[in-house]
Structure formats: C-alpha cells, structure tokens
Amino acid sequence: MAEVQMVDADERRTLIAELEKYNFRVSSPDRPLFTKEPNSSMVPVLWKAGDIAEQLEQIGSRLKLQAGGARRTLQLSNPGLPYGTTPTFWVSIQYILPGEIATAHRHMASALRFIMQGEGADTTVDGEMYQINEGDLVLTPNWTWHDHEHKGSEPMVWIDVLDISLVRSCHAVFFEDFESARQTPNVIPDESYRRFGSGLMRPLRRPEPKKYSPLLAYTSAMSEEALRQAAGLDPDPYDDVILEYQNPLTGESALPTIGTRLQMLRPGTHTRAHRHTGSAVYYVVRGEGATIIDGRRFEWAKGDFLALPPWAVHEHLNTGQSEAVLFQVNDIPALEKLGFYREQPA
Known part of the structure; x- marks a missing residue:
C-alpha cells in the first residue's frame, strides 16, 4: 500500500469534503498513511552559541522566574514542527540568576538537565539533593x-x-505544583549517588526496581573519565568514541524514553x-x-546546538586540532x- 498512485484521486477529494460533516473520511491522495520510508516534517537546524548567549541575556533581563511551570527558558524551536525541537521532545536552555528558586513541581513528562556553565546551584529530585556543576x-x-x-x-x-x-501526542499530560517552594531533602540527600555513583559496584541489597535509573546524578568527572x-x-564507524548514560541496575538507557x-x-x-x-x-x-545531513554541511563549534531529523543521512567531521x-x-x-x-548505512 506504500505510496500507491490513486487512480480515483479527484473522486476521493470530493468525498472527503462530503463526508466531513458526518465525521467520516476516506484515504486521501494528498496525505497517505503509508510511505515507503519515514517522511518527517522536522528539519535540521543549527543554533549558534553567539545567538544563544545574546538571547539568554534578553530573557534574563526581561523575564521573571515564576512558580509553576513558567521557567525562564530559551526554547529551541524547529520550524518544521507545530511545537518542539523534534517530534518527541523539546530542548530548552534554562537561565537562572543568583538567589533564584525554580519552585517544586512534577509532571508526566520525563526531563533531564545537562549543565552548560556556572556553579553554586543545587537540585532536589524526590528528596535527593545534588550540587550541580558544569558537565553534570x-x-x-x-x-x-x-x-x-x-546559591552562587x-x-x-x-x-x-x-x-x-x-x-502530548499520547494525550497523557499531567502537572502538579508542590505545596511549598522547595522540598525537604532526605536524611541521606545523595543516597542514589552513594549507592551507584562509582559506575562499577553496587550494594547487594537493591532498591525496588523502577522504570528509570536509580542514579539521578552523573558527574562530569565520571563521564569524562569513561x-x-x-x-x-x-572507533565506532559512525560516531568515533561514543558512550551512553545507563541505568546501573539494568544496563538500559538511564530514562526509558530519552537517550543520553x-x-x-x-x-x-x-x-x-x-x-x-x-x-x-x-x-x-x-x-x-x-555534520553533513542529507548532503547539507553544518559547521559547529563550542556552545552550538544541532538538530538531526529522523532517517536523515548524516556523518561527522572533526575539523579542529583537538x-x-x-x-x-x-x-x-x-x-x-x-x-x-x-538503522542503515548510507
């Protein structure tokens, strides 16, 4: 059925308009359900570090950090999509000033933080508190x-x-504010890191299994040494040297829906x-x-972001001396x- 040429295309278009009032449809020649291979509307985008820094200054001076879900973030928007950076996730850059608190809440969406710059902040996740530093x-x-x-x-x-x-595509969005601005840290605030932070050894008595990694913080020192x-x-033929942040109990990805x-x-x-x-x-x-994506070359340097669409042919080059x-x-x-x-070689 893939990419079949419909000989009755005009009749189908007429029927679509007639059936709409009854909440019926027929297969459309303009929007086929089946294609020979993925055909994403997402496009490759390169965001440059200089533009990011300039706009972060803008939102830092003009936007307030508020309770609830209204964080001060610069969202990387893909022009080929109705919202989001890719079809399944959204990448944003959060800018937080000294003395500010991003208040406690929870939501159905899984999330992660990768620290780009700065020090002096901490994050608390279900009572576990961690100091977060660049590269964590x-x-x-x-x-x-x-x-x-x-606190920096x-x-x-x-x-x-x-x-x-x-x-959102699953219509499963939930959100809830916490009863106060911050949680009270657990008695052992970094318990998961003490249990699994070595990356090599673990206690004999394991915690109740979860769908995500019991280790909530992966330090820069640990990942860089690995x-x-x-x-x-x-070398990996497609990525040279590449490692995945993993769940130390299962060996699977740290989060069930997002790979890092x-x-x-x-x-x-x-x-x-x-x-x-x-x-x-x-x-x-x-x-x-x-990175060359479907024949188009994107030159990148420190601080840049690059979005790769599904099923796009891509290859990477190091053009520097280090x-x-x-x-x-x-x-x-x-x-x-x-x-x-x-996955398919090109």
Whole structure:
C-alpha cells in the first residue's frame, strides 16, 4: 500500500469534503498513511552559541522566574514542527540568576538537565539533593518532584530536555505544583549517588526496581573519565568514541524514553554516513567540526546546538586540532521499546 498512485484521486477529494460533516473520511491522495520510508516534517537546524548567549541575556533581563511551570527558558524551536525541537521532545536552555528558586513541581513528562556553565546551584529530585556543576547530567524522571536553587554569584545555564511532545501526542499530560517552594531533602540527600555513583559496584541489597535509573546524578568527572578510557578502543564507524548514560541496575538507557550519550570525535576523524529512525539533538561541549545531513554541511563549534531529523543521512567531521566532545539527546529508547528503531548505512 506504500505510496500507491490513486487512480480515483479527484473522486476521493470530493468525498472527503462530503463526508466531513458526518465525521467520516476516506484515504486521501494528498496525505497517505503509508510511505515507503519515514517522511518527517522536522528539519535540521543549527543554533549558534553567539545567538544563544545574546538571547539568554534578553530573557534574563526581561523575564521573571515564576512558580509553576513558567521557567525562564530559551526554547529551541524547529520550524518544521507545530511545537518542539523534534517530534518527541523539546530542548530548552534554562537561565537562572543568583538567589533564584525554580519552585517544586512534577509532571508526566520525563526531563533531564545537562549543565552548560556556572556553579553554586543545587537540585532536589524526590528528596535527593545534588550540587550541580558544569558537565553534570541530572535526571528528573516522570512524576518526580523537582526544584532548583541557585546559591552562587553568577548566572547559571543548563539544558532542559523534556519528552513533552511524546506525552502530548499520547494525550497523557499531567502537572502538579508542590505545596511549598522547595522540598525537604532526605536524611541521606545523595543516597542514589552513594549507592551507584562509582559506575562499577553496587550494594547487594537493591532498591525496588523502577522504570528509570536509580542514579539521578552523573558527574562530569565520571563521564569524562569513561570517555577517555573508551578512546583507547577501536572507533565506532559512525560516531568515533561514543558512550551512553545507563541505568546501573539494568544496563538500559538511564530514562526509558530519552537517550543520553557523550561522544568524542578525535582530530582528523571523518565518520561513515548512516541514518536511523529517531531524532537527536547535539550540544557541542568543546571543539569544532561539521555534520553533513542529507548532503547539507553544518559547521559547529563550542556552545552550538544541532538538530538531526529522523532517517536523515548524516556523518561527522572533526575539523579542529583537538578533540571535539558532543552531548547527545535522542528518542531512540522509546523507539526501541515500540519496535520502531531501524538503522542503515548510507
């Protein structure tokens, strides 16, 4: 049935208009349900660090941090979509000033924070409190209470990722404010990190299994050391050196619907081209290079963001003299669980 040429196309268009008043439809020649391969309206977009910094100054001076879901964020909007950065998730950049509190709430969407710059803030997730610093990854699994407070002296910036587009498409949005601005931390405020933070060992008595990682904070020191060790292995043909943040109990992705990866492209690297179902967004932690998406070259450098549409042929290059490191977020875990993931060399 894929991409069938409808010989009765004109008659179908007429019928669609006639049947609409009865809430009926017939298959449309203009909007086929089945296509030979994915045909996403999402487009590749490159957001430059200089533009991001300028607009963060704008929202920092003009917008207030308010209770509820109204955070001060710069949302990376994809012009090919009605909302969101990709078909399943939204990437935003949060800007929080010294002394501010992002008040506690919870929502059905899963979320994560990757710290771009600054220090002096902490985040609390279901009573677990962590100091967050540049390069750290902090998880906010769905329906967990979370809040943030900035106790430092300079503005702090981090990436917010939520699978809100996926949740909205399932008509499963829930949101709730906490009874106060902040939660009371647990007696052992960093219990999950003490249990699983080594990345290598764990207590014999395991906690009740959950759908997400019991480790809520992944430090920059831990991830960078793991990446350095992996650089001694044979390169991945499509990504050079790449690691996934994992659930230490199951070995699966840290969140069930959002994939998180850290990638290194060594000097002189030019990866092979491939494509896969699922969308991705890259943040350039350091270095410079280029990604070629469906024949179009995107030059990137430290602080830039790049959106990759589903099933787009892509390859990466390091064009600098030192290593380039990218933080990647994707929706591959969700597609794998649904049986929709497919990968193909180009």
